[in-house]
Amino acid sequence: MNGAEAFIQTLKDCGVNTCFANPGTSEMQLVAAVDRTHGMRAILGLFEGVVTGAADGYGRMADKPAVTLLHLGPGLGNGLANLHNARRAGSPVINMVGDHATYHLHYDAPLTSDAAGVARPMSDWVRVSRSERDLAQAGAEAFAVAQSYPGKIATVIVPADHAWTEGSATVSVPAATTPARAPxxxxxxxxxxxxxxxxxxxxxxxxxxxxxxxxxxxxxxxxxxxxxxxxxxxxxxxxxxxxxxxxxxxxxxxxxxxxxxxxxxxxxxxxxxxxxxxxxxxxxxxxxxxxxxxxxxxxxxxxxxxxxxxxxxxxLDAPAQPALVQAPTSFAAEPGKLTSASLGAVLAELLPDQAIVSDESATNGAAAFGMCAGAKPHDWLQLTGGAIGQGLPLAVGAAVACPQRKVIALQADGGGMYTCQALWTMAREQLDVVTVILNNGSYAILNIELMRVGVQNAGPKALSMLDLTNPAIQWTQISEGMGVPAVRVETAEAFREELASAIAAKGPRLIEAML
Missing domain, CATH: 3.40.50.1220 (TPP-binding domain)
Known part of the structure; x- marks a missing residue:
């Protein structure tokens, strides 16, 4: 058994059965080990931010870590923004990051970097493998860290020669830890x-x-x-x-x-x-x-x-029954041009029981959160670290963790462009995700912030940096090109019809809501 096989099998023995991956040459032994490990699901993301964001969504819903597979320091760097969000969320995530063989590092090949240094700002724990036999031990330690209540980001740097060298073996599963109690x-x-x-x-x-x-x-x-x-x-x-x-x-x-x-x-x-x-x-x-x-x-x-x-x-000798239990609520969507309020009213009406909402809707989604308070029971996931580009990958991970539950991704158009590759993964894996793109052609929140920081009479250059209409982004074409059926709507009536259709169907759909 080589180091990679021992590492992956140890993670599988710990209960890790999902790998979100964007590998490169230095990770080929890890790719082969994932292939040979029975029960380890491999899910490809076309960008590392999709991989790390999906691991976050998976961890939030499964309450256990998935493992990411990333290519050297630069690949890890591409995924750091969503690891920041995951760390702020207290999500359990294990990263395995390939690196050059130990004897190759001093040649300073083009992709050489300080992979551990890249990892530290967005990880709670970083470990560089010391040998092929140490690699499995590092995996077990990473699992124990990631499972620390409520979850942590654990990163293992895997030198290629430790992965391919024979003579390793799995290690025992670490004992579960008890969450710390408030004194x-x-x-x-x-x-x-x-x-x-x-x-x-x-x-x-x-x-x-x-x-x-x-x-x-x-x-x-x-x-x-x-x-x-x-x-x-x-x-x-x-x-x-x-x-x-x-x-x-x-x-x-x-x-x-x-x-x-x-x-x-x-x-x-x-x-x-x-x-x-x-x-x-x-x-x-x-x-x-x-x-x-x-x-x-x-x-x-x-x-x-x-x-x-x-x-x-x-x-406090509190009564057995809680106060403030939410009653069912309903809202009538104003007919005509789609607005934030009518979108929220339609979503509240149609949201399925036990749905999962991945919310990176920014300015135009505020009404949806409030209006859905009295909808059918659901889980609402949000942008914990403020680094945009989380919503679509988060929906991927949630759908993988909970395949029997409908996932609704409320995604602002600007943030969606950071990780639109997640649509391809939704199509490849046939994930049950309805993506609603809230398209207002702008980084609208930044237009507001420009005024709030005291900028007076912003000129055309400043405003152009917050505008997304020159050229206008064609989300239906992007979605269709990634394999996800898509439709554009401009009225509340059309949105209701298309959302009802998408919820009734299985598999990924996208609705571009023009606001």
């Missing part, structure tokens, strides 16, 4: 703060605290204390819809978020940290919590959110 002092401090506060108070939730079981505990706490439930702006995986505990969403823009939070006298954080503005702006604050409020960290992202909320509910 008793944190539980007591949160209970005291919520009891003592007679004014507005809230539980501020993120990470695993937005799963259905954790939200039930949060709802019990709300029933006991009158606290409002608020979630971070961009959630890893928010389980929501009719019958689930409802959560308010913190606005994106810093001044709106500051105004939203200003009256709270006590804020208890679980699964996330106190919110800050996404960017600095002249004369505006970065830290958004009210200066006089009592702030208590109940549990960090790395501490068991469900256990912490359950312990807090017990400390």
């Amino acid at each position: 008793a002092e944190a539980i007591a401090a949160a209970a005291a703060a919520l009891r003592a506060c007679t004014g507005p108070k809230c539980l501020f939730l993120g990470g695993r605290a937005l799963r259905e079981d954790a939200l039930i505990e949060a709802g019990r706490i709300a029933a006991a204390t009158g606290a409002r439930l608020v979630c971070e702006t961009f959630a890893t995986r928010h389980q929501r819809g009719a019958g689930r505990v409802a959560v308010e969403k913190l606005p994106y823009f810093g001044e709106m978020a500051e105004a939203y939070l200003k009256d709270f006298e006590a804020i208890v954080f679980c699964g996330t940290e106190p919110p800050v503005s996404f960017f600095a702006y002249p004369g505006k604050p970065s830290f958004l919590s009210p200066p006089g409020a009592t702030l208590v960290r109940l549990a960090s992202l790395r501490e068991d959110a469900l256990a912490a909320l359950g312990d807090l509910a017990a400390a």
Whole structure:
């Protein structure tokens, strides 16, 4: 057994059965090992950002890592933006990155780079294999790291000679670790703060605290204390819809978020940290919590959110039934030209039970999130790290992890162009994904930001850098060229008809929604 075979088989023994790949020459032994490992699925992405984003989506939905296969430092570099998003999400991901043979590195061939150095900024853990026999051990260690609650990015650099050299063997599966628990002092401090506060108070939730079981505990706490439930702006995986505990969403823009939070006298954080503005702006604050409020960290992202909320509910002697259970809601879509509001109303009406929404819709998708609060139960995945180009790959990974569930990708046109190659993978794998391109011909959010940072009277050169209409991008042609059937719609009626048709069918479809 060579090093590559021992490495891949060890990952398979650990429970890793999916490889998202964009390999090159230095990874051919790893490609062959994946081929020979029974039960290891190989999924090709035409760009590394698709590979890493798909691994993120898979990890969010499967709660276990997939493994990526990337080509040297430059290939890894192409995938870093979506590894940034995955790291911010707390997703479990294992990267295997090929490198030159150890004896070849000093010749400084054209693709030579510091692969480990490239990996470190977007990884929680980086390991360079030391030998063919060490490679399998590195794989087992990577799995243990990736599975650390709620998930981490583990990267293994694989020299080509370690992969092809014979004499290796698999290693035993590492023991599962127990998530860290919030200390008793944190539980007591949160209970005291919520009891003592007679004014507005809230539980501020993120990470695993937005799963259905954790939200039930949060709802019990709300029933006991009158606290409002608020979630971070961009959630890893928010389980929501009719019958689930409802959560308010913190606005994106810093001044709106500051105004939203200003009256709270006590804020208890679980699964996330106190919110800050996404960017600095002249004369505006970065830290958004009210200066006089009592702030208590109940549990960090790395501490068991469900256990912490359950312990807090017990400390408060909370009732068994949660408050704030979401009722079913419906909206009438305004007929005529398609708008953000009518798109959201149609989506809320047609969203299937247990659907998964990958949301990188930016400005024109804001209405959809709010309107779908009372739709059938679903999971909503968002742009956790702010690096655009995540939505389509995330949908790929979610569809691979959950093949029996319909995936809806709400994708802004500008961000979609970063990783449009994901459509090809959807077609190749016949993934059940309906992509809705929200096409407004612009980086619309940046037009807003241009004003918010204080730029006055922006000229034609500045505005041209935010415009996508010269030439106009033909999304239906891009999609058809990648093998995904596509249609363009301009009215609410047409959007409803096409979305209903796409949801009823199996396999990938794309709807270009002109807004």
